[in-house]
Amino acid sequence: xxxxxxxxxxxxxxxxxxxxxxxxxxxxxxxxxxxxxxxxxxxxxxxxxxxxxxxxxxxxxxxxxxxxxxxxxxxxxxxxxxxxxxxxxxxxxxxxxxxxxxxxxxxxxxxxxxxxxxxxxxxxxxxxxxxxxxxxxxxxxxxxxxxxxxxxxxxxxxxxxxxxxxxxxxxxxxxxxxxxxxxxxxxxxxxxxxxxxxxxxxxxxxxxxxxxxxxxxxxxxxxxxxxxxxxxxxxxxxxxxxxxxxxxxxxxxxxxxxxxxxxxxxxxxxxxxxxxxxxxxxxxxxxxxxxxxxxxxxxxxxxxxxxxxxxxxxxxxxxxxxx
Amino acid sequence: xxxxxxxxxxxxxxxxxxxxxxxxxxxxxxxxxxxxxxxxxxxxxxxxxxxxxxxxxxxxxxxxxxxxxxxxxxxxxxxxxxxxxxxxxxxxxxxxxxxxxxxxxxxxxxxxxxxxxxxxxxxxxxxxxxxxxxxxxxxxxxxxxxxxxxxxxxxxxxxxxxxxxxxxxxxxxxxxxxxxxxxxxxxxxxxxxxxxxxxxxxxxxxxxxxxxxxxxxxxxxxxxxxxxxxxxxxxxxxxxxxxxxxxxxx
Ligand SMILES: Nc1ncnc2c1ncn2[C@@H]1O[C@H](COP(=O)(O)OP(=O)(O)OP(=O)(O)O)[C@@H](O)[C@H]1O
Ligand SMILES: [Mg+2]
Numbered sequence: 001x002x003x004x005x006x007x008x009x010x011x012x013x014x015x016x017x018x019x020x021x022x023x024x025x026x027x028x029x030x031x032x033x034x035x036x037x038x039x040x041x042x043x044x045x046x047x048x049x050x051x052x053x054x055x056x057x058x059x060x061x062x063x064x065x066x067x068x069x070x071x072x073x074x075x076x077x078x079x080x081x082x083x084x085x086x087x088x089x090x091x092x093x094x095x096x097x098x099x100x101x102x103x104x105x106x107x108x109x110x111x112x113x114x115x116x117x118x119x120x121x122x123x124x125x126x127x128x129x130x131x132x133x134x135x136x137x138x139x140x141x142x143x144x145x146x147x148x149x150x151x152x153x154x155x156x157x158x159x160x161x162x163x164x165x166x167x168x169x170x171x172x173x174x175x176x177x178x179x180x181x182x183x184x185x186x187x188x189x190x191x192x193x194x195x196x197x198x199x200x201x202x203x204x205x206x207x208x209x210x211x212x213x214x215x216x217x218x219x220x221x222x223x224x225x226x227x228x229x230x231x232x233x234x235x236x237x238x239x240x241x242x243x244x245x246x247x248x249x250x251x252x253x254x255x256x257x258x259x260x261x262x263x264x265x266x267x268x269x270x271x272x273x274x275x276x277x278x279x280x281x282x283x284x285x286x287x288x289x290x291x292x293x294x295x296x297x298x299x300x301x302x303x304x305x306x307x308x309x310x311x312x313x314x315x316x317x318x319x320x321x322x323x
Numbered sequence: 324x325x326x327x328x329x330x331x332x333x334x335x336x337x338x339x340x341x342x343x344x345x346x347x348x349x350x351x352x353x354x355x356x357x358x359x360x361x362x363x364x365x366x367x368x369x370x371x372x373x374x375x376x377x378x379x380x381x382x383x384x385x386x387x388x389x390x391x392x393x394x395x396x397x398x399x400x401x402x403x404x405x406x407x408x409x410x411x412x413x414x415x416x417x418x419x420x421x422x423x424x425x426x427x428x429x430x431x432x433x434x435x436x437x438x439x440x441x442x443x444x445x446x447x448x449x450x451x452x453x454x455x456x457x458x459x460x461x462x463x464x465x466x467x468x469x470x471x472x473x474x475x476x477x478x479x480x481x482x483x484x485x486x487x488x489x490x491x492x493x494x495x496x497x498x499x500x501x502x503x504x505x506x507x508x509x510x511x512x513x514x515x516x517x518x519x520x521x522x523x524x525x526x527x528x529x530x531x532x533x534x535x536x537x538x539x540x541x542x543x544x545x546x547x548x549x550x551x552x553x554x555x556x557x558x559x560x561x562x563x564x565x566x567x568x569x570x571x572x573x
Contacts, residue, residue: 052412052415072418088348099340102340
């Protein structure tokens, strides 16, 4: 039996279709990524899967329990970490975790033990008596994770767990996710960070405008991403014919001009850099800036779906391309 | 143990956890405690000075107002705030029923209002030199009135908004008229016939009647009717609350 099974899941807000008939399933112990730009429908999907918002149509099963008809059994199995760190600012870290545990009807001793273990794991135990309101953003995030894990869930939902956090907080959270995978806990996480999806997930679904564009192993995704790397270069003076010269570079797979910058797409940025330097010397051009860039999510999405960038941009004015 | 009993126990546990959380966050704050304790005395100064009423009439009226206001003071504020901070989502995603959420949200206000009511009574008894005749009716009056009106507050907060002001102005639209039609300021006996017909529809009328009975055995409807009406009101409010919260999920 799959840990999560989603069939034709749809959510409408008035005329807006936030999630449009998506299908996927996640195996037990798998770490599944939901990758998409702002407004893609990631949070809405999690809210439906966790029973926080009503499902317009379709079904969602958690270990075979339907979230609508068998709500309690389904909810009992899951832990939730919302997009916003929703901790009670006026309660201490300890009281926050204990309260979360009480909602799951755990025994007192279990709550206390889990609270201590989790606060230690997330490096908050020393600060357990401090009010959550006095915590930094990263600490609140870690506290939210501790609260989401207090019932030892079999399926954990994480809505952008590490976005906007520093290296230390990210590391702790990634370690915990890896550790959960070892314990056969299923993790469903959303992100708009391609790197994060690559590092943490076994499989990744790409969602845009409420529709899944593709589900693949990150390896496959990585190939797409690699072919979409680019080098951005600008020269001290604009000279006609430069585009043609750049296009002739053997490693370049495409080129665009944005303002005074040239963007050269390539699967091999280091090689292009070397050629660029040689070329600049030869043509007597002075590069004033050179940057290598990964693809935006939009570009990956476009590549996977075969839509052109222009149409995707026109359709998705809210979809800010994130690097 | 049958499944449904287990579910009820589960929900009661969760409701109690929610109530304790609310007490800690919202009620056990010095400023809230002080202002709530001062409220009945301010009311006393506002209504007793210069008026010609006996303590037996005055104290039940003051208690009814105090219970109404302290039971509805925090619930309608805390829920919109928790919607804004998204902590309310924690309750929606927990394996508990909406009934548990509504009960939990109402319980803390009820406990708080009862405590304030008891302190106010204790002071009133000493200052006004009167006594309680029916202690059971008194306890039932305080407890039922508190939980009824704190549930009413929770009911108002089911209106899906993150804006506290909206809920408060709606609530005042009901709270203030209640005072005037329930015999608290204007004795029902001195109202015209239509006044009595309206008063019959206000739960505060029965709450006031029951508390009054506890002090001097004066009653319009009799304590049994008062208790029955309050219990019925409580059930209706709780069920309506569960339905409204169920519906207010987007
Ligand atoms: N409560 C709501 N009422 C109306 N529309 C909503 C509501 N919640 C979400 N939407 C709409 O649904 C769409 C999907 O939003 P959602 O929050 O699921 O996106 P997301 O993928 O989580 O984006 P982000 O990366 O910004 O968190 C958006 O167009 C949004 O405007
Ligand atoms: Mg989101």
